[in-house]
Amino acid sequence: MGDLESGGAQYVAEFLGTFMLVFTIGCNVLSGQPVWGGVSIACVLTVMIYALGKSSGANFNPAVSLALALTNNLEWPEMAKYCATQIIAGICAGLCYLTMFGESFNLAPTKGHSLWQAGLAEVLYTFMLCFVVLNVATSKIHSGNQFYGLAIGFVIVAGAYSGGSISMGCFNPAVAFGIDVASAYHGVKYCIFYTFFEFVGAVIAVVAFNFCRGAQQQCDTQEEAANADVGITAKLLSEFLGTYILVLTVGLNVLSGSAAGAFSIAASLMCMIFALGTVSGAHFNPAVSIAILCSGRSERTNFTAKDAAMYIPVQIVGGIFAAFTYSSMMNGETFALKPAGYKWSQALLAEFVFTFVLAYVVLTVATVKSSLTQYFAFAIGMCVTVGGVAIGKVSGGSLNPAVSIGISTSHILGGGNFWPCLIYMLVEIAGGCCAAGIFKVTHPSAYRRADKHSEAIQKD
Numbered sequence: 001m002g003d004l005e006s007g008g009a010q011y012v013a014e015f016l017g018t019f020m021l022v023f024t025i026g027c028n029v030l031s032g033q034p035v036w037g038g039v040s041i042a043c044v045l046t047v048m049i050y051a052l053g054k055s056s057g058a059n060f061n062p063a064v065s066l067a068l069a070l071t072n073n074l075e076w077p078e079m080a081k082y083c084a085t086q087i088i089a090g091i092c093a094g095l096c097y098l099t100m101f102g103e104s105f106n107l108a109p110t111k112g113h114s115l116w117q118a119g120l121a122e123v124l125y126t127f128m129l130c131f132v133v134l135n136v137a138t139s140k141i142h143s144g145n146q147f148y149g150l151a152i153g154f155v156i157v158a159g160a161y162s163g164g165s166i167s168m169g170c171f172n173p174a175v176a177f178g179i180d181v182a183s184a185y186h187g188v189k190y191c192i193f194y195t196f197f198e199f200v201g202a203v204i205a206v207v208a209f210n211f212c213r214g215a216q217q218q219c220d221t222q223e224e225a226a227n228a229d230v231g232i233t234a235k236l237l238s239e240f241l242g243t244y245i246l247v248l249t250v251g252l253n254v255l256s257g258s259a260a261g262a263f264s265i266a267a268s269l270m271c272m273i274f275a276l277g278t279v280s281g282a283h284f285n286p287a288v289s290i291a292i293l294c295s296g297r298s299e300r301t302n303f304t305a306k307d308a309a310m311y312i313p314v315q316i317v318g319g320i321f322a323a324f325t326y327s328s329m330m331n332g333e334t335f336a337l338k339p340a341g342y343k344w345s346q347a348l349l350a351e352f353v354f355t356f357v358l359a360y361v362v363l364t365v366a367t368v369k370s371s372l373t374q375y376f377a378f379a380i381g382m383c384v385t386v387g388g389v390a391i392g393k394v395s396g397g398s399l400n401p402a403v404s405i406g407i408s409t410s411h412i413l414g415g416g417n418f419w420p421c422l423i424y425m426l427v428e429i430a431g432g433c434c435a436a437g438i439f440k441v442t443h444p445s446a447y448r449r450a451d452k453h454s455e456a457i458q459k460d
Contacts, residue, residue, distance in 0.1 A: 005055045011085045013055035017048040018089035019096075021060055022178040026097030029105055035259040038160030038169075042267075046153025053149065057137075061172040062086050062195070063202040067130040070206040073138050083173075090174035094182030104182040107190045110166055117329045118167035119197040121252075124325075125159035126171045126201030127208075128245055128271070134209040135275035141216050141225040142278070147374050151274035157260075158268035162249045165256035166329055170194050171201075212238050212279050230279055235307075236314045238280035242272040243318030244325075246284055247406045251326030254396075255333050262388025262397065270381025277366075277377060285400040286312040286425075287432035291359035294436035296447070297367045319406030327410045334414035337407045337421055339396055347395035348427045354387030355399045355431030356438075363439040368446050401425040 004010050024044040028037035049058040057074070059065045062083040068074035074082070098104045109118035132155050136148040160169045170176045173195040180191035210217075212234045216225040249268040253261035273282040281303060283289045292301055293308045327334050338347050358380070365372045365379045372379060388397040398404045401424070408421035440447065 004057055010056035011081065013052040014059060014082055014085045015089040017052050017056070017058055017060040018086045018174050019093045020044055020048055021172075022090045022093035022175055023097055025175060025179075026094060026101075026104070026182070030097060030101045030103065038157055038164065038260060038264070041160060042153045042156035045156055046149045049149040049152055053137075056082075058149075060086060060174070061129070062174060063126050063172060063198040064130055064133050066199055067134060067202040067206050067209075068138070070203065071134060071138060071209065086174040087177050090172075090176075090178030091181045092178075094178035094180075098182045105179065106183045106186040107168060107170070107176060107179040107194070110168060112331065113166045113329075115193060117331075119193065120325075120329055121159075121163035121167040122170060122194055122197040123201040123204070124245075124248065125155070125163040125169070126198040127205045128159065128201075128268075129155045129171050130202045130205035131208055131241075132271050132275045134205060135213065139209075139213050139216060139225075139278075140219060140222055141213075143222045145374065147274055147377070150378065151271050154267040155271050158245075158249050158264055158271060161258040161260050161264035162252035162256070162268075165252060165258065167194070171198060173198055208237065208241060212241075212276065216278075226278070232307075232310065235280035236310060238276040238282070239284060239311050239314045240318040242269075242276050242280075242282055242284040243315045243402050244322045245272055246400075247319040247322035247403050248326050250403055251323055251335075251407070251410075252329065254335055255326065255330045262385050262392055265388060266381045266384035269384055270377045273377035273380055280311070281366075282377075283311060283362075284315060284318075285358070285402060286315055287355050287399070287401055287428045288359050288362050289315070290429055291363060291432035291436045291439075292367060294433050295363055295367065295439050296436075297363070300369070300446075301367050315402040316405050319400075319402035320409050323406035323410035327413065332413065334411040334416065335407065336411055336416050337396055337398065337404055337424060339393055342394045344423075348423065350391035350395040351398060351424055352427045352431045352434075354383070354391055354397065355428040356435045357386065358383040358399050359432040359435035360439060363435060364443065368443060395424075398424055399428060399431075401428050404428065 021044055025041055028040050033040065048060065052058045059082055065074060065079045065082045069076050069079040109115055132151055136142050136145065136151045159171055163169055176191040176194040180188045215228045215230045219225040219228050246268050249265050253264050258264060276282045281301060289308050289311050292303050293305060298304050361383050362380055365376045387399050391397050404421040404424040408418050412418055
């Protein structure tokens with residue numbers, strides 16, 4: 001984690017960051033911020049990470065501290081001190097917003113959901129949070145990056161509007177204790193259950209991180225890590241996890257009627273691309289994989305037809321698993337792929353255009369020689385905000401065959417048909433192929449150098 005402050009400064013930093021996080025949560029909930037509350041909470045986490053990361057590592061979360069200890073990035077005695085500081089800070093923040101508003105709110109699964117459903121939401125999005133932390137803040141290949149605060153903070157945007165509809169979206173024992181103690185007149189019990197689920201999520205994140213990054217973490221330098229072969233199994237797990245989180249977030253946002261669904265889904269994609277881009281390329285979308293393959297950028301991306309043949313089925317399986325997960329968390333509810341009120345011709349044109357945009361942006365920011373090194377995931381993720389808001393009510397804004405197939409497969413349980421996803425899939429793949437063609441037209445220099453290199457080899 002680098003050289004941090006000592007002499008107690010790191011504990012003050014942990015207290016301050018955790019206090020601000022929990023106090024911001026309380027203020028958003030009690031003042032009634034259903035649309036922007038999740039963004040506000042994500043932003044306070046982001047800015048406090050950037051402000052205090054060099055002081056304490058900016059954990060602000062006992063589950064994160066546990067994950068760091070399990071990966072030998074934090075000493076166990078230090079972890080215990082961090083956790084105690086964070087929980088005390090959370091309780092102080094809870095009492096502070098209680099004093100300010102004269103009221104508090106109870107921690108419990110939301111109406112209509114059971115403890116196991118809330119627990120699963122806490123496990124999954126705490127997993128996502130800890131997994132992103134480990135990948136962007138502790139992996140050798142990402143040493144010195146500037147996107148870590150954005151990647152970690154915006155996990156809250158992904159989780160608050162999706163998992164939050166089931167569990168209230170803690171993903172942090174310090175938050176759970178702060179909320180529960182501030183509303184102690186309702187009883188203090190759920191913070192214990194939530195902490196258990198959140199620690200489970202942290203442990204799963206450590207296992208997945210070691211599996212995906214094992215080869216890179218064994219290297220001595222960042223350069224060696226960048227050139228290390230992570231192996232096809234790690235790449236496939238990366239594609240499964242990224243697609244799973246993406247489709248899970250899609251389904252929970254839709255079924256909960258989220259007011260910020262497109263932004264939440266975009267954040268889930270952005271954060272997982274930041275986390276796993278240097279493992280598998282972070283496609284998480286068969287249309288993107290096909291676009292990269294059709295672009296002829298295999299030399300630059302090290303992505304071949306054989307890779308695509310393995311990536312695409314794994315992405316689809318990840319989408320299907322996620323769809324059945326969100327259905328079970330939402331009491332068996334599912335939804336149709338195409339919203340009512342628009343013609344098929346309108347929906348398919350919308351899917352084609354905005355899948356083209358997504359795939360084209362991937363090609364232009366991630367496969368060229370002068371690719372974005374810091375904010376590539378932000379550019380790609382925000383394509384989902386663009387498409388989700390623009391055509392969400394027209395086609396659903398899937399832009400991804402794995403999303404489409406996942407939605408239709410789970411909807412069979414609700415009496416729906418499977419065939420719509422096949423039509424969506426063909427149109428989305430066509431959008432990806434078109435993106436590859438336009439990329440060749442607009443970026444000829446990306447191919448000239450490759451051609452000259454090939455001619456030199458032939459002459460030799």
